[in-house]
Amino acid sequence: MIEVRNxxxxxxxxxxxxxxxxxxxxxQILGFLGPNGAGKTTTMRIITGFLPATTGTVKxxxxxxxxQSHEVRKRIGYLPESPPLYADMTVTSYLRFVARIKGVAKRxxxxxxxxxxxxxxLADVSTRLLGHLSKGFxxxxxxxxxxxxxxxxxVLDEPTIGLDPRQIIDxxxxxxxxxxxxxxILSTHILPEVAQLCEKVVIINAGEIVxxxxxxxxxxxxxxxxxxxxxxxxxxGAEHExxxxxVNA
Amino acid sequence: MKxxxxxxxxxxxxxxxxxxxxxxxxxxxxxxxxxxxxxLARFNFLLSLYSSFRNPEAMTRLNLNDFVIAPLLHNLSVxxxxxxxxxxxxxxxxxxxxxxYELLMTSPLSMTAIVLGKFFGAFVFxxxxxxxxxxxxxxxxxxxxxxxxxxxxxxxxxLLIATAFISxxxxxxxxxxxxxxxxxxxxxxxxxxxxxxxxxxxxxPVLGSVLRYLSLTEHFGELVKGIIDTRDLVYFLxxxxxxxxxxxxxVESIRWR
Numbered sequence: 001m002i003e004v005r006n007x008x009x010x011x012x013x014x015x016x017x018x019x020x021x022x023x024x025x026x027x028q029i030l031g032f033l034g035p036n037g038a039g040k041t042t043t044m045r046i047i048t049g050f051l052p053a054t055t056g057t058v059k060x061x062x063x064x065x066x067x068q069s070h071e072v073r074k075r076i077g078y079l080p081e082s083p084p085l086y087a088d089m090t091v092t093s094y095l096r097f098v099a100r101i102k103g104v105a106k107r108x109x110x111x112x113x114x115x116x117x118x119x120x121x122l123a124d125v126s127t128r129l130l131g132h133l134s135k136g137f138x139x140x141x142x143x144x145x146x147x148x149x150x151x152x153x154x155v156l157d158e159p160t161i162g163l164d165p166r167q168i169i170d171x172x173x174x175x176x177x178x179x180x181x182x183x184x185i186l187s188t189h190i191l192p193e194v195a196q197l198c199e200k201v202v203i204i205n206a207g208e209i210v211x212x213x214x215x216x217x218x219x220x221x222x223x224x225x226x227x228x229x230x231x232x233x234x235x236x237g238a239e240h241e242x243x244x245x246x247v248n249a
Numbered sequence: 250m251k252x253x254x255x256x257x258x259x260x261x262x263x264x265x266x267x268x269x270x271x272x273x274x275x276x277x278x279x280x281x282x283x284x285x286x287x288x289l290a291r292f293n294f295l296l297s298l299y300s301s302f303r304n305p306e307a308m309t310r311l312n313l314n315d316f317v318i319a320p321l322l323h324n325l326s327v328x329x330x331x332x333x334x335x336x337x338x339x340x341x342x343x344x345x346x347x348x349x350y351e352l353l354m355t356s357p358l359s360m361t362a363i364v365l366g367k368f369f370g371a372f373v374f375x376x377x378x379x380x381x382x383x384x385x386x387x388x389x390x391x392x393x394x395x396x397x398x399x400x401x402x403x404x405x406x407x408l409l410i411a412t413a414f415i416s417x418x419x420x421x422x423x424x425x426x427x428x429x430x431x432x433x434x435x436x437x438x439x440x441x442x443x444x445x446x447x448x449x450x451x452x453x454p455v456l457g458s459v460l461r462y463l464s465l466t467e468h469f470g471e472l473v474k475g476i477i478d479t480r481d482l483v484y485f486l487x488x489x490x491x492x493x494x495x496x497x498x499x500v501e502s503i504r505w506r
């Protein structure tokens with residue numbers, strides 16, 4: 001469960017995120033959408049405790065991200081936009097390092113690493129150096145890293161980027177399975193992915209939440225593309241319709 | 250504590266899986282060997298010179314500690330001024346550039362564990378560097394009779410100066426995500442601390458003694474002479490603790506910026 005309340009983040013004069021509030025329930029995948037530069041990554045960095053908010057609060061699994069940051073960080077798995085990999089480590093040694101700093105007990109380490117390798121389809125490359133892996137594998141190691149300590153909350157920033165179609169299907173299946181007893185925030189630019197996976201959709205534009213609703217309600221009359229374009233373009237007119245036609249094509 | 254060891258182990262591994270460790274160690278020992286060879290050759294030359302003059306007074310002043318080990322340690326400390334920035338420049342800068350900083354900062358680690366982990370990783374590397382140069386006094390011990398106590402005190406000095414350098418290196422690395430900026434600002438700071446006492450003789454008694462106190466060489470020189478004074482130990486510990494404290498603040502600043 002994630003509760004974001006009135007979150008604002010300013011960098012000097014620039015307001016990256018303005019008064020953002022939304023809630024993600026356990027067992028739910030929340031699709032977090034928005035154009036580039038809308039404040040998605042900033043919001044996710046605040047939720048994971050990487051950046052402090054200027055004002056507002058975030059509660060993750062009942063713990064306040066500012067007051068009980070340590071408890072939150074134990075329970076959260078985070079895949080940033082670019083997977084945080086050490087190029088000179090092998091897949092296994094990297095996962096062992098991450099598991100240890102995430103607080104996995106020593107006797108559970110081998111199981112945790114095996115499980116992450118299996119689940120993310122990395123068993124064949126477990127002894128390869130991270131710097132030598134292809135983009136798809138790097139992305140999967142990034143996901144394995146987010147899962148290794150069995151967190152109750154997952155924050156995934158574009159998890160399927162750079163994967164081939166089969167891997168995308170695998171990862172989506174995996175995310176759906178994981179979401180059964182977890183809270184998942186999924187940021188992506190691929191709208192069909194949201195339509196397939198997410199129960200709830202939050203759209204952010206220019207630092208403000210413009211849509212927060214269930215996928216079902218949103219797509220009752222319009223397609224998700226239309227909803228998205230309508231949300232992120234203020235004037236509805238010919239330009240907008242042209243955009244929809246483009247997306248549909 | 251467990252986290253400190255995990256991070257220290259990762260740091261140490263990262264030195265040795267990249268060529269950095271081997272390049273630095275080879276360079277350090279190559280220069281050290283060259284210094285040692287030349288100092289020893291000069292010592293032999295003086296020895297044969299003084300004995301041909303039959304000058305017993307000069308002969309008593311000629312000893313391995315003052316003529317070989319002390320200048321060797323001073324030379325090695327200058328090499329450390331150049332090599333330590335190369336060792337520490339990656340520590341924080343590289344994590345920031347490659348995005349792994351986000352992993353560290355969103356893990357349930359305390360800032361203290363991160364800073365101390367990085368410090369101990371680099372410290373163990375410096376310890377390996379210093380210990381490898383022990384081969385030179387060992388050779389002297391095999392074939393001559395230098396004073397062991399003075400050697401031990403000098404090596405304590407070399408280790409302390411290396412540790413102080415590392416702490417400054419971590420600090421400059423924590424300011425930036427550019428390794429070259431980290432290395433250059435560390436090098437400049439260390440050189441400045443090294444030569445800060447140069448105007449001490451001409452700048453009056455108060456300023457002079459302050460400059461002398463700030464200088465790394467003055468304190469290092471005492472230890473090389475075999476004088477273990479609390480004042481010098483306190484100086485090195487202050488540099489180390491202050492730099493690590495500031496590194497901690499600098500790393501934590503992401504939380505309140």
